Amino acid sequence: MATYKLYYFNGRGRGEAARLVFAAAGQKYEDIRFEGEQWPSHKSEMPLGQLPVLEFNGVKLPQSISIARFLAKQFNLAGKDNFEQAQVDAVVDTIVDLVNKFIAVRFEKDEAKKQELGKTFFAEEAPKQLKNLETLAKLYGKSGPFFVGNQLTWADLLFYDVGESLLGVEANALDNFTFLKQNRAEVAKLPKIAEYLKNRPATPF
Incomplete structure (x- = not known):
């Protein structure tokens, strides 16, 4: 079964579009939120040293629009053809x-x-x-x-x-x-x- 983890700060910002897609799809995921002071110790774990990042089946994907587009395709929210x-x-x-x-x-x-x-x-x-x-x-x-x-x-x-x-x-x-x-x-x-x-x-x- 596919697993999803979304890494972002504790705010809406550029992570919220992905969260809304998850919500619309009724899909469970780990919503991992960093407070500002926590971020420096995790920055090196992210592919481009920035957030948001989606981890799909253990592989990390950066860039908010790419993340939301991928999830939309996964859950049939990207258009019929x-x-x-x-x-x-x-x-x-x-x-x-x-x-x-x-x-x-x-x-x-x-x-x-x-x-x-x-x-x-x-x-x-x-x-x-x-x-x-x-x-x-x-x-x-x-x-x-x-x-x-x-x-x-x-x-x-x-x-x-x-x-x-x-x-x-x-x-x-x-x-x-x-x-x-x-x-x-x-x-x-x-x-x-x-x-x-x-x-x-x-x-x-």
């Missing part, structure tokens, strides 16, 4: 574009500069990328609440998590994006996801 999988990947790549712009805001140390970057991000970059996501949903979602093929995929789970981070900084970030708000609501209502969200540890990130 090769072209649907490519559509899911296009949505995911667009979410990653959004995240990469957002990271500059989240990790800016200078508070005044952070405020300025945040204003610009939520006024200009976020609406552009969120509109791109709605455009893809119209193309691929078959008028349903999910991004691709009118069924749950890991793209929906990834956006649920990224949306939580956006809304944590700017509560009105999705107000002009009806599909994206509905998409997150539908994901949150899924029984296995609702159960996971209710019971997961409360963490600051």
Whole structure:
């Protein structure tokens, strides 16, 4: 029987997409969470000296998106065929574009500069990328609440998590994006996801 261990910090961050896939699939795994002071003594155990890492049957796999994509394929959450999988990947790549712009805001140390970057991000970059996501949903979602093929995929789970981070900084970030708000609501209502969200540890990130 396959065994899964997920190594990450005690937070949502880049490990949460994999956890959401596990939750949606009802798959058991070891959720190994390092506190900050524990990490230096484990860093050398990881292939690239970074987290998250998935250990599958004793072999470690780095890179958050690769981990989530692998798990989605394992549990039939990646799209029904090769072209649907490519559509899911296009949505995911667009979410990653959004995240990469957002990271500059989240990790800016200078508070005044952070405020300025945040204003610009939520006024200009976020609406552009969120509109791109709605455009893809119209193309691929078959008028349903999910991004691709009118069924749950890991793209929906990834956006649920990224949306939580956006809304944590700017509560009105999705107000002009009806599909994206509905998409997150539908994901949150899924029984296995609702159960996971209710019971997961409360963490600051």
